[in-house]
Amino acid sequence: MTETEDARTALLDWLKYAWDPELSLVQWRRRLAEAGWATPTWPARLGGRGLPASAASVIAATLAEFGAVGPPEGVGMSLAAPTLLEHGSDELQARFLPPTVTGEITWCQLFSEPGAGSDLAGLTTKAELSGLSHGEWRVSGQKVWNTSAHHADYGLLVARTNWDVPKHHGLTYFVLPMKQPGVEARPLRQANGHASFNEVFLDDARIPAGFVIGDVDGGWRVALTTLAHERRAAISSSPPVQREGRAWREAAQEALHLRAPYRWYPQRAGRVDLLMPLAIATGRGDDPHVRQELARAVTLAWTARWTAERAAAARKLGKPPGPEGSLGKLASSNVARAARAAHLAIAGPSALLAGADSPADGLIAEIILSVPAISIAGGTDEIQRNIIAERVLGLPKDPALDASIPFRDVPKNRG
């Protein structure tokens, strides 16, 4: 038996006596974490079992198959935990990892700013050591596009701490307590009707001493870790599992809350799955234009899926990541746009209608309005093509004329 198969057997044995659906969600997750099954691939000293990365999905599937609740979803487990694991001090790890794993605290990502998205290293939110309290920081500035910031307990914040060095060298990565007077999160209403993001205004907000992840002025390296995990992160948008027992009831409530900002994410991916049924149901399958658009979207989607499956198979065999990894994000944008064109061809002008009488109860309009987001979130298509040009095709780097002069001297658009 392999190490992962052994672990699966051990987990099933453990669950037979440890799983109790009448525990509270937190009590159950603490039990799961103490046994190392909440985070099986983490090192033992941090509450894991040191299993290989490939074991994570097997352990998660085993928990689901047995009918036991697993760790929470969201920014905490997908971005905060891996960043703290790689760069956090012992104190930060001990303080923040356990309540993140049990879902007692939630997180948001405070990276983008009105003037810094693709060029994240050009951000201007300012953090300074407070003169009043030893080691405490004060931070002022504005962030934007921050998913779930209106209810998160902590923010993963990158701020500028040194203006006299080139832009990548003067950034520091902080844990920002969100529930304080100096932090205001204002939800932004999107064209598709949802309000997933916020503007976050920081006005002399306080960051306690020791809440720096990595080194002061060394935040860029830490941010790259978060960004690498962001490209892999996925959150489920399906309805939460409904099962008997207190732990499941509380998990369903939690999932409803955590998944709310992501409800429209399937629509932003284009809903290729709806194309054939809608073409048939509306009798549009014999329209030559519909057939062209539909076949184009479906073949693009299949090709993207096969490429992703090839990449996953190579990873399983322990092969180094190939170009497939960089192509995946771009392929999702291409698939979404092709699906949008096919939906427009099927529904015609009524695609723009919302409300009860509209095609698919307004879902088509939601697709049309949501698709642009997929080619922006987590890095735009243009940035992704730059990455492919440099790292896959070996072309020279994207010229960055401001990367070697002190940030203070970089010309800025004062709008």
Ligand SMILES: Cc1cc2nc3c(=O)[nH]c(=O)nc-3n(C[C@H](O)[C@H](O)[C@H](O)COP(=O)(O)OP(=O)(O)OC[C@H]3O[C@@H](n4cnc5c(N)ncnc54)[C@H](O)[C@@H]3O)c2cc1C
């Ligand atoms: C659904 C969604 C969720 C998000 N969630 C979060 C979040 O939780 N936290 C957070 O901090 N941010 C979040 N963001 C913000 C996201 O990271 C930024 O929108 C993204 O990085 C692009 O930055 P920008 O919007 O400032 O566009 P800009 O960087 O201003 O880009 C404008 C245009 O210029 C192009 N461009 C820029 N530079 C280059 C270049 N070098 N070469 C060629 N073209 C270029 C871009 O491709 C784009 O078309 C989210 C965004 C979306 C859509």
